[in-house]
Amino acid sequence: xxxxxxxxxxxxxxxxxxxxxxxxxxxxxxxxxxxxxxxxxxxxxxxxxxxxxxxxxxxxxxxxxxxxxxxxxxxxxxxxxxxxxxxxxxxxxxxxxxxxxxxxxxxxxxxxxxxxxxxxxxxxxxxxxxxxxxxxxxxxxxxxxxxxxxxxxxxxxxxxxxxxxxxxxxxxxxxxxxxxxxxxxxxxxxxxxxxxxxxxxxxxxxxxxxxxxxxxxxxxxxxxxxxxxxxxxxxxxxxxxxxxxxxxxxxxxxxxxxxxxxxxxxxxxxxxxxxxxxxxxxxxxxxxxxxxxxxxxxxxxxxxxxxxxxxxxxxxxxxxxxxxxxxxxxxxxxxxxxxxxxxxxxxxxxxxxxxxxxxxxxxxxxxxxxxxxxxxxxxxxxxxxxxxxxxxxxxxxxxxxxxxxxxxxxxxxxxxxxxxxxxxxxxxxxxxxxxxxxxxxxx
Amino acid sequence: xxxxxxxxxxxxxxxxxxxxxxxxxxxxxxxxxxxxxxxxxxxxxxxxxxxxxxxxxxxxxxxxxxxxxxxxxxxxxxxxxxxxxxxxxxxxxxxxxxxxxxxxxxxxxxxxxxxxxxxxxxxxxxxxxxxxxxxxxxxxxxxxxxxxxxxxxxxxxxxxxxxxxxxxxxxxxxxxxxxxxxxxxxxxxxxxxxxxxxxxxxxxxxxxxxxxxxxxxxxxxxxxxxxxxxxxxxxxxxxxxxxxxxxxxxxxxxxxxxxxxxxxxxxxxxxxx
Numbered sequence: 151x152x153x154x155x156x157x158x159x160x161x162x163x164x165x166x167x168x169x170x171x172x173x174x175x176x177x178x179x180x181x182x183x184x185x186x187x188x189x190x191x192x193x194x195x196x197x198x199x200x201x202x203x204x205x206x207x208x209x210x211x212x213x214x215x216x217x218x219x220x221x222x223x224x225x226x227x228x229x230x231x232x233x234x235x236x237x238x239x240x241x242x243x244x245x246x247x248x249x250x251x252x253x254x255x256x257x258x259x260x261x262x263x264x265x266x267x268x269x270x271x272x273x274x275x276x277x278x279x280x281x282x283x284x285x286x287x288x289x290x291x292x293x294x295x296x297x298x299x300x301x302x303x304x305x306x307x308x309x310x311x312x313x314x315x316x317x318x319x320x321x322x323x324x325x326x327x328x329x330x331x332x333x334x335x336x337x338x339x340x341x342x343x344x345x346x347x348x349x350x351x352x353x354x355x356x357x358x359x360x361x362x363x364x365x366x367x368x369x370x371x372x373x374x375x376x377x378x379x380x381x382x383x384x385x386x387x388x389x390x391x392x393x394x395x396x397x398x399x400x401x402x403x404x405x406x407x408x409x410x411x412x413x414x415x416x417x418x419x420x421x422x423x424x425x426x427x428x429x430x431x432x433x434x435x436x437x438x439x440x441x442x443x444x445x446x447x448x449x450x451x452x453x454x455x456x457x458x459x460x461x462x463x464x465x466x467x468x469x470x471x472x473x474x475x476x477x478x479x480x481x482x483x484x485x486x487x488x489x490x491x492x493x494x495x496x497x498x499x500x501x502x503x504x505x506x507x508x509x510x511x512x513x514x515x516x517x518x519x520x521x522x523x524x525x526x527x528x529x530x531x532x533x534x535x536x537x538x539x540x541x542x543x544x545x546x547x548x549x550x551x552x553x554x555x556x557x558x559x560x561x562x563x564x565x566x567x568x569x570x571x572x573x574x575x576x577x578x579x580x581x582x583x584x585x586x587x588x589x590x591x592x593x
Numbered sequence: 594x595x596x597x598x599x600x601x602x603x604x605x606x607x608x609x610x611x612x613x614x615x616x617x618x619x620x621x622x623x624x625x626x627x628x629x630x631x632x633x634x635x636x637x638x639x640x641x642x643x644x645x646x647x648x649x650x651x652x653x654x655x656x657x658x659x660x661x662x663x664x665x666x667x668x669x670x671x672x673x674x675x676x677x678x679x680x681x682x683x684x685x686x687x688x689x690x691x692x693x694x695x696x697x698x699x700x701x702x703x704x705x706x707x708x709x710x711x712x713x714x715x716x717x718x719x720x721x722x723x724x725x726x727x728x729x730x731x732x733x734x735x736x737x738x739x740x741x742x743x744x745x746x747x748x749x750x751x752x753x754x755x756x757x758x759x760x761x762x763x764x765x766x767x768x769x770x771x772x773x774x775x776x777x778x779x780x781x782x783x784x785x786x787x788x789x790x791x792x793x794x795x796x797x798x799x800x801x802x803x804x805x806x807x808x809x810x811x812x813x814x815x816x817x818x819x820x821x822x823x824x825x826x827x828x829x830x831x832x833x834x835x836x837x838x839x840x841x842x843x844x845x846x847x848x849x850x851x852x853x854x855x856x857x858x859x860x861x862x863x864x865x866x
Contacts, residue, residue: 161769162769166688166773167684170681170688171681171684171690171696173700174678177697178700178703178740178741181733181735184714185710185711186706186710187711188714189714217746264748272772307677401852402849403613404613405848406841407845410799411798411840412800413819414815414816414837416820417619417837418616418837421830421834422616427634432635471856471859472859476860530804531798531820535725544706545709549709549712555804558713565712565713569620569706576702576705579805
């Protein structure tokens with residue numbers, strides 16, 4: 151008894167269970183749920199990476215303090231300078247009222263202690279010719295009304311000064327006025343109004359022909375290719391569901407198209423379809439199935455045909471394997487019994503094979519439909535969505551809006567649409583399959 | 594169904610296998626032609642095979658570097674996914690916790706989420722972390738694909754291990770974690786390995802994240818790298834066929850070695866046994 155170890159701290163089964171599940175849950179929340187929620191949020195903004203005034207999500211108005219403080223310093227000096235140069239009394243009083251206005255708004259702005267402190271800090275940095283790198287300091291939130299009024303006032307000052315510049319007889323003085331007008335104009339640009347636009351983006355896309363066209367393309371591609379894959383896959387599974395020599399070879403040859411990257415498969419098919427050197431195009435032309443070899447990738451129908459054929463080639467084997475596994479669980483005795491009853495092969499297929507295969511078929515269809523609806527790499531590499539957007543899927547359209555146009559607001563609307571479509575499809579299938587999807591996983 | 598296989602059946606098999614393999618056969622035959630012979634030539638066999646296209650494929654673009662990148666990213670993703678997924682699947686299948694259906698539903702839903710709905714916030718996140726053009730920059734988004742897949746497949750494997758083993762381990766005084774580490778995990782090792790292969794292939798094949806996040810040529814993965822062989826002005830089919838052959842070889846080896854496991858992993862989710 152003397153050398154018995156002290157019992158160490160132990161988790162009981164329940165605690166251990168939660169401890170084992172939590173890390174994965176956190177990961178799923180961080181890398182899947184949070185980004186999807188963020189996409190929803192982004193879609194409510196006019197959010198563009200390539201436009202400095204809209205490159206951030208701003209629920210409230212903001213001021214770009216670095217540029218504002220820098221400009222403000224010059225505005226005062228220049229206005230004073232202009233007061234001396236003005237020829238007419240009218241111009242003089244305009245300048246005086248501008249000066250007064252700018253000062254009034256600036257005072258209002260720094261009446262907020264927090265903004266005042268930031269302005270002083272930025273001013274100090276600028277005096278020492280240092281850039282403002284801290285984003286907290288560079289941008290500051292301001293009251294929406296103040297921002298809108300200030301921005302509007304600055305715009306009207308710009309117009310007033312431009313008018314004086316144009317009416318000025320002295321060219322040199324005119325230039326000076328114009329310079330100040332431009333400076334005030336650019337200062338108004340440092341006041342960034344909120345880019346929250348709510349559901350406006352959605353309204354735009356619901357009326358967008360290209361969006362509906364891409365939805366139609368995606369649906370057509372999904373329905374046709376998944377249907378073909380199911381019929382061909384089932385046929386192949388029924389045929390090879392027997393003992394024969396060379397099973398391993400057949401299995402391997404069927405797995406390879408499934409295992410290679412879709413982008414690589416798309417490049418291969420791009421070569422086979424090529425209008426000049428492509429052998430598939432060449433043979434189909436020789437057999438008079440298609441008008442000429444370039445039909446495949448240069449016409450709308452040809453483009454759709456090409457991506458569907460490539461997809462069917464790549465995923466029919468996968469479908470066949472899933473269905474074959476389902477077939478192998480059907481007990482042989484059922485067929486023997488129906489043989490005794492005198493049922494023919496067709497009757498056996500409809501009353502034994504198909505009903506017992508139903509759950510396998512539905513699960514295979516669920517995964518394939520979702521994959522097909524999200525199609526991106528095959529189309530992106532093979533046709534790029536062309537010719538003339540005839541093969542553009544909704545994912546491709548979303549990608550182009552997000553990364554080619556750098557428009558994260560509108561692009562997020564399209565990605566949310568993809569997400570909603572996928573959610574509806576999954577919901578329908580899961581209802582059809584029911585609780586069997588989880589069978590064999592939980593106690 | 595134990596129908597016997599006749600001559601007709603084998604003819605069908607040969608035609609079927611030929612049709613499936615045809616793109617590979619043709620691409621391979623093209624890759625050993627001299628570049629001048631490829632254009633508008635539909636001859637099957639070249640009279641003077643050459644390795645010129647292979648040399649071009651390896652020198653015009655850093656193909657071996659792409660393969661290294663793909664390998665490192667996929668391997669890291671696989672290891673991470675397996676560690677987290679085996680803990681979670683064990684708890685989900687064999688420990689008395691609440692909300693199992695909810696958690697599995699969440700995992701299944703996560704695997705159905707379209708990548709395009711995740712890509713822009715993920716892109717911003719990776720940019721803010723300064724991880725663009727790095728291995729970690731791809732491993733993080735790949736968790737979205739690999740972790741749900743691994744949990745989904747692994748839980749069927751854990752479920753198949755007899756429950757009596759745990760009961761006897763409990764009687765012998767093993768703690769719950771010891772039971773997992775010393776008894777159940779070793780027994781599930783084949784299933785973990787199978788899951789690993791499938792996760793590895795899924796990560797190896799991913800395109801959208803790799804395209805947007807690692808845009809520097811030195812950090813591209815195989816799928817993206819291959820698709821960049823075509824330029825705006827010309828399409829070097831010789832280089833492309835050779836590159837395709839090179840990157841397909843590892844996959845062929847993987848499939849030949851592990852075909853039984855791959856099939857059992859693929860079908861584990863779809864068939865009740």
